[in-house]
Amino acid sequence: MTRLKMGMVGGGIGSFIGDVHRKAASIDGMIDLVCGAFSSSTEKSLASAEALGIPKERAYGSFEEMILEEAKLPEEERMDFVSIVTPNHMHFPPAKMALEHGFHVICDKPMTLTLDEALELEKIVHSSGKVFALTHNYTGYPMVKQAKAMIAKGDLGDLRKVCAQYLQGWLATSVEKTGQKQAAWRVDPKKSGIGGALGDIGTHAENLVEYITGLQIEELAADLSAFGEGRTLDDDGNILLRFDNGAKGVMTFSQIATGEENNLGVKVYGTKGSIEWYQENPNELTVRWLENTKQIFTPGGNGGYPESSDYVRIPAGHPEGYLEGFATMYRSFAQELLNVKNNQSQSASPDFPTVKDGVRGMKFIYAAVESSNNNASWTKI
Template identity: 45%
Template sequence: MNTRQGQRPLRMGLIGGGGSGFIGQVHVTAATLDRQATLVAGALSSNPNKSRASAAEFGIPPDRAYGSFHELIQGEKSRPPDERIDFISIATPNHTHREIACAALEAGFHVVCDKPMTISMSDADAMFQVVRNSNAIFALTHNYSGYPLVRQARELVASGALGDLIAVRANYVQGWMHGMDPDAVPSRGAWKSDPDKNGLAGSLGDIGTHAFHLVQFITGMTPSRVLSHMRSYSNHHQLDDYGHAMLQFDAGTTGLVTWSQVSHGRLNDLSIEVDGSKASLTWRQEEPNQLYVRALGEPTRIYERNPNADYSLPTAVSACRLPGGHPEAFFEAFANVYRDVFSDIRRFMRGEKPDSKKNLYPSIIDGVNGVRFIQRCLESSAADAGWRAW
């Protein structure tokens, strides 16, 4: 279902994204791409004046341009049910996610939160309890899981097409941090060098968690042990900007996740390879419309993103908007996460239970796993402590 098919648009409240904020604007584009949602309210900055002033750029009316997320939650709760927002999207620095998400869920609003879910294991456990006790849906935007061919890869693995899984390698490699003047004030995201706001994981939290989520999403496996080694090379801050994590899974599969923001010339080179006893697959986000499957002695198979091809599997087909050959990419994948969340919100509004089998959006469990992955990597790397049990 690409559009809302006669149903009313869901009403969105946005926290963060004002001024030069990056991902808040992406959330709005993704949430509204299929005309299933309309942005009606926002608290877009930690500064109340900037927050209200930024709202006009997003088309938010003045009476719903709030000075803080507390004001937004109170203001929206006091509106009649047929006016108030249905869900809140959180696009703010990491240390604010827990407080905003918990307040929104406790007020009965569904939540779409950006990653990493939060900055400590105790916060993650607290969020898990609030989600469990709430009457609302929680989703986390590990948006790369929205790509059609990532979903195709997931279905291929689940069908046994690769055989028993031997190994998985996921890399997220960037280079922008090289050469950054340590005294320069970044035009946006200065909080990312402050451990109190960002958390103790630098590039690990920023991009390593996306690579780890892809491993779990495609293989369906959670590691039993983690061993990590992280370094800080850039002089930009003291947090990691390069790291590896080895993963061991109970089934005997071995894994490796690498993250870097100091690899010259690399942009958003997220890739994953899965080796099985029968075949291997490779997918790269910078060429997201092709998935490669190889088997010894056979020609390489290239799956194109093409909803009309017989080889396209159901979850890949339903993640496409355009015929094959018209490239789809970052915004569409992000919008697929929203589309899945919306179908659960609509199910919820009809009094039905969310359908976690049909819906592939990252959940509170993925959020907790992401924070646990960070925690285990920090512990393992800090004191050369070796393998850490999951």
């Protein structure tokens, strides 16, 4: 099997999400990190390369340099794709340039700083003919796949009600004033965009809900708040949802939910049954039935669909976690690249979130902010 070569933008040593991407990319043995513009400081980029065992000549001081220099290398040597793990405002520029220079792209979420950028990026992706993936990693969990498959097959009947939550507490105090870098850029509209927690985690909840249900949120009524002193972006929100099939729902998210760690969860109710899943305990899917006894599905366990068990790396009872779910993004992306390398056409419905999901996430952010500015009036997505 040919292994794919990855170049990284951002993610210098010490960053949270860069390290996650690297580990996730490595788990399935399909991808090697070969170069990076790990920092806007050449010195720091070099230090990161050194620590990561990457030759210094492939540690670049900027994404522009990386893209230009790598493009000059012989095909069998140069990077196959770019992984973008910078704050939001630095997603669009490297994505655009990489695509335009013939590199595939995998990018962290939310996709861009603004909706305009998102719409432009969508055009660029299509015109480039390159593969673009967005790491809405929570869709990679086997039990999320199981829920999606059960709903798609009609096991739950017609869907009527959706409850989603994404609760964190790490911004309960003003940590952005203490030099915490992760917090600092997230509360800064110039780097985050118009959504705070909304963009950072609300989009995950939105994506998860639409992924599992196959429905689209048609309109919403959002009440966003900024509890943290001096914050201009939301750090908490409650949203009423109406779906395109007539289902109703509610979403709550927060980064000031004191004591919560990473409590993403979803409940979906249909006429025949319902599902319940939580990211912090990802290897259980609770399914309730109209007439039968409640069931607990597990990855690779009895009764699971192939749509789920195909994503399980280890036997039932051996818990997989966040990194494995994330790795599934990379594995599916890598598989698509290998297909393309083998002169197959791109998949019409690839097995990872795409630029379309990215646009949808940005529209969700914009609709929620507009609704909240209008005192939670109903706003179409």
